[in-house]
Amino acid sequence: MTERIQYNKAFTVGIALNIIYVIVEVFYGLHINSMALIADAGHNFSDVLGLVLAWVSAYLAKTATTKIRTYGFRKSTILAALLLQLKLLGKFQHLYQQQVQL
Numbered sequence: 001m002t003e004r005i006q007y008n009k010a011f012t013v014g015i016a017l018n019i020i021y022v023i024v025e026v027f028y029g030l031h032i033n034s035m036a037l038i039a040d041a042g043h044n045f046s047d048v049l050g051l052v053l054a055w056v057s058a059y060l061a062k063t064a065t066t067k068i069r070t071y072g073f074r075k076s077t078i079l080a081a082l083l084l085q086l087k088l089l090g091k092f093q094h095l096y097q098q099q100v101q102l
């Protein structure tokens with residue numbers, strides 16, 4: 001039980017700090033017309049979504065098994081990691097297309 005409480009605290013602090021960072025970057029990015037700051041805010045916002053996904057999957061992995069779901073949701077953390085990697089590959093592909101004008 002204490003392990004779950006530590007997870008919750010770490011995820012809460014991580015998500016809260018990232019959201020504050022996103023807000024500050026968007027505010028100053030708009031204030032000084034900096035596309036770099038706004039783009040980095042978008043990057044950090046996607047990090048927030050990744051943290052939320054990891055938090056949900058960590059919670060699901062700890063839920064009890066049922067008669068229908070005899071293995072529970074223990075693989076949810078692996079699926080969350082797979083989703084995050086696919087998101088990263090999508091970003092690489094988008095950057096590649098931006099750089100290499102075919």
Ligand SMILES: [Zn+2]
Nearest residue numbers: 043044046047
């Ligand atoms: Zn990041």
